[in-house]
Amino acid sequence: MTQAASAFERAIGEWRTALGEGHVRTEPAELAQAAATTFASSRRISAILRPSSRSELQAVARIASRLRIPIHPVSSGKNWGFGSRVPTADAAVLVELSRMNRITRFDEELAYVSVEPGVTFRQLYEFLRERGSALFVASTGASPEASIVGNALERGDGSGPYGDRIQHVCALEVVLATGECVHTGFARFDGTPLAPLHRHGVGPALDGLFSQSNLGIVSELTSWLSPLPRALAAVRFSIRDPARLPGMIDAIRRLRLDGTVRSVAGIWNDYRVLSTESAYPWQLVGADGVLSRDKLATLSSAWGGATWFGLLALYAASPEQGAAQRLHVERVLGPAVDELSIEARSGEPKSGAELFHEQDPGFRFLQGIPHEASLKSVYWRKAGGAPERDLDPDRDRCGVVWSCPTLPLTGRAVERAVQIAERILLAHQIEPLLAMVVQSERTAYLIPLIVYDRDQAGADARALSAHDAVLAALAGEGFLPYRLGIQSMNALPTPRDDSAAVHRRIKRALDPADVLAPGRYDFRKDWPDPE
Numbered sequence: 001m002t003q004a005a006s007a008f009e010r011a012i013g014e015w016r017t018a019l020g021e022g023h024v025r026t027e028p029a030e031l032a033q034a035a036a037t038t039f040a041s042s043r044r045i046s047a048i049l050r051p052s053s054r055s056e057l058q059a060v061a062r063i064a065s066r067l068r069i070p071i072h073p074v075s076s077g078k079n080w081g082f083g084s085r086v087p088t089a090d091a092a093v094l095v096e097l098s099r100m101n102r103i104t105r106f107d108e109e110l111a112y113v114s115v116e117p118g119v120t121f122r123q124l125y126e127f128l129r130e131r132g133s134a135l136f137v138a139s140t141g142a143s144p145e146a147s148i149v150g151n152a153l154e155r156g157d158g159s160g161p162y163g164d165r166i167q168h169v170c171a172l173e174v175v176l177a178t179g180e181c182v183h184t185g186f187a188r189f190d191g192t193p194l195a196p197l198h199r200h201g202v203g204p205a206l207d208g209l210f211s212q213s214n215l216g217i218v219s220e221l222t223s224w225l226s227p228l229p230r231a232l233a234a235v236r237f238s239i240r241d242p243a244r245l246p247g248m249i250d251a252i253r254r255l256r257l258d259g260t261v262r263s264v265a266g267i268w269n270d271y272r273v274l275s276t277e278s279a280y281p282w283q284l285v286g287a288d289g290v291l292s293r294d295k296l297a298t299l300s301s302a303w304g305g306a307t308w309f310g311l312l313a314l315y316a317a318s319p320e321q322g323a324a325q326r327l328h329v330e331r332v333l334g335p336a337v338d339e340l341s342i343e344a345r346s347g348e349p350k351s352g353a354e355l356f357h358e359q360d361p362g363f364r365f366l367q368g369i370p371h372e373a374s375l376k377s378v379y380w381r382k383a384g385g386a387p388e389r390d391l392d393p394d395r396d397r398c399g400v401v402w403s404c405p406t407l408p409l410t411g412r413a414v415e416r417a418v419q420i421a422e423r424i425l426l427a428h429q430i431e432p433l434l435a436m437v438v439q440s441e442r443t444a445y446l447i448p449l450i451v452y453d454r455d456q457a458g459a460d461a462r463a464l465s466a467h468d469a470v471l472a473a474l475a476g477e478g479f480l481p482y483r484l485g486i487q488s489m490n491a492l493p494t495p496r497d498d499s500a501a502v503h504r505r506i507k508r509a510l511d512p513a514d515v516l517a518p519g520r521y522d523f524r525k526d527w528p529d530p531e
């Protein structure tokens with residue numbers, strides 16, 4: 001037995017003692033299943049640990065550090081398109097936190113909830129509904145079974161005024177690789193009501209260290225909740241001529257900057273809408289195996305020839321406020337688009353009753369009701385389509401690779417990025433499914449979704465090559481990604497300053513044995529040579 005193997009065997013033994021036999025998994029079939037993601041990856045998982053409490057998690061970390069075994073935490077592991085639950089380092093031990101699924105605090109008056117990493121969007125939604133709460137949490141297009149903590153730590157986005165999730169969480173409880181525990185903001189003090197209410201507390205704000213990083217394992221955080229609106233409007237709009245895209249984007253920016261639109265707005269191109277609304281049109285595919293723009297045009301009469309579609313939501317405290325918002329949107333956005341329809345609802349959200357019973361899936365999403373409608377679209381290129389239930393893109397070999405370039409929220413930047421992404425994807429024989437998330441007043445995320453069938457020969461390699469080419473071309477324009485997949489952690493340009501050395505020093509200070517998710521957002525390719 002080699003020394004490394006013996007350290008690993010000792011760690012497994014100690015973890016079994018700390019967690020119980022059944023929560024340390026080493027069966028090869030289970031490990032292989034966990035290592036499956038939505039694109040080709042050769043990374044292996046050497047064991048799976050399932051702690052149930054913070055103290056068990058601390059024991060896991062201490063053992064890993066002492067015996068120098070790399071561990072990789074996930075909350076629910078549904079990070080589809082970015083590597084699912086697969087570690088950045090080969091042969092790491094997966095620490096899966098779904099058993100830590102307690103909702104530890106809830107306050108209707110001050111509108112917050114504290115959750116452990118295993119709490120899912122569905123669980124929190126049910127929790128709020130059972131209590132007749134008039135609050136909601138931003139939900140995502142991913143899955144009702146995804147994790148609020150996991151999504152926040154990846155700086156994901158969702159529906160509603162708090163859709164830019166990481167901006168609306170605080171009081172992180174973090175287990176370091178050393179086994180130490182820190183709380184961010186005021187949460188480090190006993191006996192204060194401020195911990196779940198105030199993000200930075202006093203002094204240096206540590207919370208920024210723990211999202212998109214490998215510096216700690218978050219064992220709890222507080223998420224602020226939005227009040228259900230008394231008036232809610234879904235604004236749907238579209239343009240036919242793609243040359244109108246810049247004008248449409250500039251109008252949206254105006255509405256975000258002036259505060260009329262306070263939530264994340266979504267924009268999709270015709271390919272993306274087709275992939276969510278219809279089965280794949282196999283009969284139209286050319287010899288190159290791709291649905292060309294010309295062929296797509298033959299379908300577009302079904303949706304009035306539109307090339308770009310958008311949805312934004314207006315959340316208002318009263319029907320009167322809602323009416324004023326709608327008027328302003330009609331004035332600003334109306335002239336910039338070909339179609340604009342506004343559907344408005346109002347009601348007294350005493351326990352959200354009226355609004356919660358809305359059947360329209362769009363309205364449900366806007367009120368934080370989790371759904372799987374978008375997830376079905378990753379089966380678009382699978383011959384049999386999506387199963388009715390139990391969707392699992394990893395198991396079903398759906399190909400999904402995402403890149404997420406960040407764009408200035410100007411028409412000219414968006415037009416340029418869209419042209420580049422579309423050209424590169426079509427050159428790789430991949431339909432350019434483009435989505436855009438306007439998550440702030442000043443920037444938007446462009447999401448060129450690469451969706452394919454992993455069972456098709458050569459498709460995996462083509463998809464990853466297209467992803468890399470899009471990411472590099474857009475980064476070359478200064479449009480850097482806001483989030484990275486496990487395969488692209490080293491894809492960023494070299495920084496112009498001393499940040500790589502500082503990253504390394506911070507990593508060494510908090511994780512001296514370098515066992516926590518090595519390679520995840522630590523940009524070690526740029527670390528200076530060892531001193």
Ligand SMILES: Cc1cc2nc3c(=O)[nH]c(=O)nc-3n(C[C@H](O)[C@H](O)[C@H](O)COP(=O)(O)OP(=O)(O)OC[C@H]3O[C@@H](n4cnc5c(N)ncnc54)[C@H](O)[C@@H]3O)c2cc1C
Pocket residue numbers: 073074075076077078079080081084085097117139140141142143145146147148149150151153154155156157158216217218219374375376377378400517520
């Ligand atoms: C069709 C489709 C639609 C999607 N829509 C959206 C969307 O609307 N918005 C969006 O943001 N994403 C979306 N996604 C991407 C992704 O599926 C979600 O972001 C999902 O929430 C991430 O998975 P998770 O919540 O299970 O997090 P996890 O996979 O558990 O966590 C993500 C990563 O964060 C780190 N991490 C997790 N927990 C911890 C912890 N406790 N401590 C330290 N590090 C941790 C790990 O490195 C982990 O790999 C979509 C994906 C698909 C396929």
